[in-house]
Amino acid sequence: MDIREAIEIISAKFDASDIFYGHGTDNSIDEAVYLVCTLLNVSYDQLSVKQSQKIDDDDYSMINLMVNRRITERKPLAYLLGAAWFGGYQFKCDERALVPRSPIAELVINGFEPFLEDSPKRILDLCSGGGCLGITAALIFPDSRVDLADIDLSALALADENIQLHGIQDRVTTIESDLFQHLEGTYDVIIANPPYVSESEYDGLPIEYLQEPKLGLVCDQAGLEFSLNILQSSAAYLKDGGLLVLEVGYSKGDLERRLPHIPLLWLEFKHGGDGVLAISKQELTQFGSSFL
Ligand SMILES: C[S@@+](CC[C@H](N)C(=O)[O-])C[C@H]1O[C@@H](n2cnc3c(N)ncnc32)[C@H](O)[C@@H]1O
Structure with missing residues (x-):
């Protein structure tokens, strides 16, 4: 054979x-x-x-x-x-965190083109899970410092193992935080892939998804609770000219209906994937009260 x-x-x-x-x-x-x-x-x-x-x-x-x-x-x-490929890099993967699959990988390996004028120096991966997005960003931008923030200590333990695997512990840090609660300072880029599955959708998911941590998938308010919170809070954690990249997956339609007056920019990916928006600090500040 x-x-x-x-x-x-x-x-x-x-x-x-x-x-x-x-x-x-x-x-x-x-x-x-x-x-x-x-x-x-x-x-x-x-x-x-x-x-x-x-x-x-x-x-x-x-x-x-x-x-x-x-x-x-x-x-x-x-x-x-025990292994996943993401953005061309190998990561340790187990039940402590979701299996990495975010389409944001493509944007990260393309250096956030066309959104940033300069290489980002400080990057936040919010709701980082096992750290795939933030670590990929750290590998693409070797002069950057990256924070990986998650509420789940088990997921952060896996993220720490992935930081070691890639030998970047001098510039990538894990932080236990309920969204922005324990974060300080400002970032050039915030990448966030928060939970966005409603409780009713969760019950109908295929068995494969039910083997992942529920904390990484399910969210209140028809899947919008985290996304709205992140849209509302991010401006305070971004430098001038900074960028938020937010994955909302199939709650995209609900978010558009919730924010009808905001021209949300949805990204298209060569390798597939949907429901990812990019928004500048300037727009987040301008539309701030709409996210409440
Ligand atoms: C969809 S997973 C994303 C994991 C990883 N970024 C990825 O793309 O594969 C969402 C993550 O959000 C975390 N999370 C859930 N509630 C949170 C909260 N209140 N604050 C911070 N992280 C949270 C979960 O533990 C999970 O790791």
Whole structure:
């Protein structure tokens, strides 16, 4: 059995199962490639030259075990493998935080083009979970200092492990904070991917999502509580010329109906994803009272 054949067989098994995609992949082939490449330690850019490489019996048994667990337990693959790819970087991933999948990754690796005139010196990843967004920003901007803030100490423990993994503990810090509560000073950029799933939507989610921390998903006020709070508070934590990038996901329509007079700028992503807005400190200040 070679790598290409294994990927085809696994993809067919996934197609015949009830599994749901949405944690970094959206189809059975990508899910099979992710599984095989991670377990065999083959990078994606080497896959085309290594696809005829034979898989020995021990490795094939290990792969099969993981395939069966993915199908029967319905756990996201990132939790089974302990690893997730995000913005081209590898992160430790487990049940202490959501599986990273924010489309904001694309904006970060493109250096926040076209929004910033200068490289950001101070960046906040608010609701950071395992730290994927803020750490990616720190890797893209090697002169920046980054704060990762979350209310959940378990998620921050994972973020600390990811900071160590990337060797950037001298300029990336975790802070336990209920939104802005324990934050000080001002930032050039605030990135925030807060919870935005309403309680009623949560009950209907596929099993894969129910294995993630509920604290990372669910939010009051039809999913808008955190977004409105962040829109209202961010101006005070941004430098002049600063930028807020906020993911609200499928609560986008509700937010537009709640703020009909504000021209919200929704970002488009080459690699897919929706419900992310960018707004300047100037606009946040101008429209401040509307967010109350
Ligand atoms: C959607 S997850 C985002 C995680 C990560 N930024 C990502 O993109 O994968 C939301 C995060 O918000 C955190 N959170 C929930 N309530 C919070 C609060 N009041 N203050 C700060 N963080 C909170 C959760 O612990 C969770 O890690």
